[in-house]
Amino acid sequence: MRIPSYYFWPSGFFLFTMPIPLVLNFFFLLGWAWNRSWLVIIPVLVLVFTWTYYERGLSLGFGGNSSEATAGNLPTEVKLDVLSYNVRIFNTYAHLRDKEYTNSRNMIKWVAENPADVFCLQEFYNEPHSSVYNSVQKIVKKYGKHYFISNTLINRANGQFGMAIISKYPILNKGTIKFEKLTQNHAMFADLKIKNDTVRVYNFHLQSMSIEEQDIIKTYQEQDLFGKDLRNIVRRLKNGFIKRSYQVNTLYDHLKESPYPVIVCGDLNDVPYSYTYQKLNRKLNNAHTAAGWGIGSTYNGILPLLRIDNQFFSPDLEVSNFTVHRDVTFSDHFPLTATYKIKN
Structure with a gap:
């Protein structure tokens, strides 16, 4: 967990499969306890010494106070509601959108009407002259909010790709953090003036896993454990582990020098047992672990139980x-x- 993948890349695969031994240990505990075997002491000891791993994968909400201190009864001057969302460029690509653009319209409307004080949006897209994708007008300007958008690409329709931090509070300072060159995978920050305090908000998007669900399904259906498709998946995963290790180090080096308290939101593209998660968790607390409940999976796809989006x-x-x-x-x-x- 503390060894970056650029030193020893197989560690990324081991940590990616960490839930398997943790679940098996739990079943051994139940089985030996049911049979009243002295061997139950083994999974109990494993449970004690690896509790932090269990806590990352399954939150019971003990660290927070979500049932008592909700947004409705916190003092206005100290509360800050934060939304983090990978909006997948609002489904602007033809293979993502429907004919009537209903999904895109509804997503932009949902974000625009969300009552959060701060939005951290990954894979943001704005097309100023479009009636559908003029997201800055619909989300920001219509409600008089402050914003900072880091554009990484502009297409022929003047559509702007990047990330966004949108705030009800004034932005005192802002900046972009590049991972090598400026691409969709980068980080950004904004210092927000909140009453008499200042909070620095980071928004980031780390290297994708670079695999498609159909690739995994095809490999499984063909039952070719050492075929070309599986080797390609492994190669892409390896490259992702290595790149994210470098990227999270760059982000960490920046945020540890912050003169203000920080909130760090983004698409980690990695599991809670990974080096990238551990690097951020070394200095920061995780919001799901502290105040969430259950597994907290954030990926909306056929790959189950993936928690790859986080707030620290x-x-x-x-x-x-x-x-x-x-x-x-x-x-x-x-x-x-x-x-x-x-x-x-």
Whole structure:
């Protein structure tokens, strides 16, 4: 977990499959306890020494206070509601959208009408002259919000690809953090003036896993364990593990120098047992672990139980509520919301 994949890339595969031994250990515990075998001490000891791993994969909400301190009864001057959402360029590509653009319209409308104070949007898209994809007008300008958009590409229709931080509070400072060259995979930050305090919000998108669901299905159906398709999947996963290790180091080096408390949102494209997760969790707390419930999977696809989107926060803040909106299915990611407050 502490060894970056650019030093030893097989560690990425081991950590990716970590849930399997954890689940097996739990079943051994139940089985030996049922049979009253002295061997039950083995899975009990494993459970004790690996509890932090279990906690990352299955949150029981003990660290937060979501049932008592919700957004409705927190003092207005200290609360901060944050939405993090990979909007998949609002499904602008032909193979993603429907004929009437209904899904795209509904996604933009859902984001625009969300009551959060701060939006961190990955794979953001804005096409100023489009009646459908003029997202800056519909989400930002219509409601008089402050915003910072890091554009990575502009197409022939003047459509702008990138990421966005949108805020009800003034932005005092902002910047972009490149991972080698500026692509969709980068990070950005904005310093928000919130009453008498300043909070730095990061938005990031790390290297994709670079595999398609159909590739996995095809490999499984053909039952070719060492075929070309499987080797390609392994190669792509390996490259992703290595690139994300470098990228999260760049992000970490920047945020650890922040003069303000930080909230870090984004698409990690990695599991909670990974080096990338551990790197951020070294200095920051995870909102799902602190105040969420259950597995908290954020990927909307056929690959089950993947929690690859996260919100982290510094110890100067408290999280009182965390929700994965699994009923919002416009994108291949589910949106996340959390409520934070600044400690006295």
